[in-house]
Amino acid sequence: MLEVTALRKTYATGRGGVRAVEDVSFTVDEGRFYTLLGPSGCGKTTTLRCLAGLESRPAPQLSGGQQQRLALARALVRKPKLLLLDEPLSNLDAKLRQRMRIELRELQRRLRITTVYVTHDQAEALFLSHRVAVMQNGRIVQEGRPRDIYASPSSGFVADFVGDATFVPGDVVEGGVRSLGGIVRCALSEAVAPGTRALLVLRPERIFVHAAARGEPNEFAGTLRVAAFLGDHLDCVVDVAGTELRARAHPTAELGRDQRVWVELPPEHCLAIPDDGWRPRTLARTFDDDES
């Protein structure tokens, strides 16, 4: 239905050329929902603009969110062969955004309008898409089904951008990575071999905190630093051999700060990817307002 081959775009500016898009290729099958996902400035809008000029969306007396919904409705009512959407839900409040997300998904699946969607919101991309292309610096760095990208990110950048993760460096050994004061049993991505350095990708929602050891594989003792109540679970930070792991505990678990705990890392949910030197942007951490 749509095939883009080696797309490249350079903008001329006063200070020379800006390479906005670099060798981008992808195919969208008929009736599929395809998303370009990536951080600000990575080239999503430029890619979409290269596919077609954007409509200019004249209804100035409406709010930004209303204009967005109107533009979406106008586009859908024509039942186009190809629908190009650039962050169409970005101006809506959180509740409306969630509702529109469901409606858009239902509508696209029902009408089977081939869609290319641009967003920097990973949850939106996972929710809506049949396939996602993750972009970085004008290039597509990984492409696939949402669940495959989430479960098997090809780089630290992708793992960090698509979902939450703690990254732990270590040396690769047979069947695992030497780290956290022991050996973490895990899946090794293709490019990772014993003797090399790797980054363990640990998704917080797949790591569990217990007050006592359970005799499961990949259990590590640590000290609980944070246990914040979030309704359906406790959001935890555990210090394991000097590394702070984010993890979850049952909402009714009686856990307190500085308590000795055990973290369970189910081996099937731990992935080692090549350590190419990439590190996540460090976030300022404040535990001041934590009551536990």
Ligand SMILES: Nc1ncnc2c1ncn2[C@@H]1O[C@H](COP(=O)(O)OP(=O)(O)OP(=O)(O)O)[C@@H](O)[C@H]1O
């Ligand atoms: N008209 C222009 N002239 C010069 N440079 C441009 C122009 N439009 C975009 N760029 C540059 O091209 C790169 C990609 O921009 P683009 O708008 O495609 O990013 P984006 O992924 O859509 O970002 P965002 O999520 O912030 O919308 C950026 O470095 C941007 O500064």
Ligand SMILES: [Mg+2]
């Ligand atoms: Mg954009």
